[in-house]
Amino acid sequence: xxxxxxxxxxxxxxxxxxxxxxxxxxxxxxxxxxxxxxxxxxxxxxxxxxxxxxxxxxxxxxxxxxxxxxxxxxxxxxxxxxxxxxxxxxxxxxxxxxxxxxxxxxxxxxxxxx
Amino acid sequence: xxxxxxxxxxxxxxxxxxxxxxxxxxxxxxxxxxxxxxxxxxxxxxxxxxxxxxxxxxxxxxxxxxxxxxxxxxxxxxxxxxxxxxxxxxxxxxxxxxxxxxxxxxxxxxx
Numbered sequence: 001x002x003x004x005x006x007x008x009x010x011x012x013x014x015x016x017x018x019x020x021x022x023x024x025x026x027x028x029x030x031x032x033x034x035x036x037x038x039x040x041x042x043x044x045x046x047x048x049x050x051x052x053x054x055x056x057x058x059x060x061x062x063x064x065x066x067x068x069x070x071x072x073x074x075x076x077x078x079x080x081x082x083x084x085x086x087x088x089x090x091x092x093x094x095x096x097x098x099x100x101x102x103x104x105x106x107x108x109x110x111x112x113x114x
Numbered sequence: 115x116x117x118x119x120x121x122x123x124x125x126x127x128x129x130x131x132x133x134x135x136x137x138x139x140x141x142x143x144x145x146x147x148x149x150x151x152x153x154x155x156x157x158x159x160x161x162x163x164x165x166x167x168x169x170x171x172x173x174x175x176x177x178x179x180x181x182x183x184x185x186x187x188x189x190x191x192x193x194x195x196x197x198x199x200x201x202x203x204x205x206x207x208x209x210x211x212x213x214x215x216x217x218x219x220x221x222x223x224x225x
Binding site: 032034036042043044046049057093095097102103104105106107108 | 148157158159160163200211212213214215216217218
């Protein structure tokens with residue numbers, strides 16, 4: 001099946017700094033990428049949907065200035081957590097889709113803000 | 115509003131027993147529904163989708179538009195079925211589409 005690679009898998013950063021997470025579709029072109037946040041023992045919360053070459057569509061309650069999403073190419077999307085705070089610590093997951101087909105998931109990134 | 119509801123956080127059954135993981139949805143358009151599974155320490159992966167009407171690893175799910183349900187079933191559970199199961203709805207709107215997940219059900223199959 002199609003492979004989605006997320007990097008880094010774990011990151012620890014200091015409060016106030018910014019962190020970038022990359023999501024790559026390795027063997028297919030992803031017209032749409034989704035970014036999710038998962039709290040411990042809870043479901044995936046959709047943060048935003050991004051289509052290649054256009055601005056991301058954020059879900060209600062998600063700060064677009066806090067979570068910057070860039071989908072510059074058909075194989076790469078990035079999520080930047082700006083001025084991170086401890087409450088931003090979470091598991092972030094991306095998934096990629098060619099549109100109407102199934103979505104393929106990355107392995108997730110564990111962000112810890114200290 | 116678009117919503118996926120999985121009422122059970124945990125379902126524990128014995129090996130060989132039938133399994134039914136419940137999923138209900140709310141969506142004004144024509145629904146496209148999926149079941150995703152996450153085994154321990156692995157990434158989320160697609161188990162099955164309603165449009166395929168297929169059986170994967172012995173699991174089946176039938177879309178019931180009247181009851182707005184898409185329950186996942188397996189007649190005889192195996193220990194290797196133990197995992198987190200998520201029901202998901204693909205919602206279309208304008209130029210984008212999004213995949214909305216339920217809260218998930220942890221299936222524990224006891225020996």
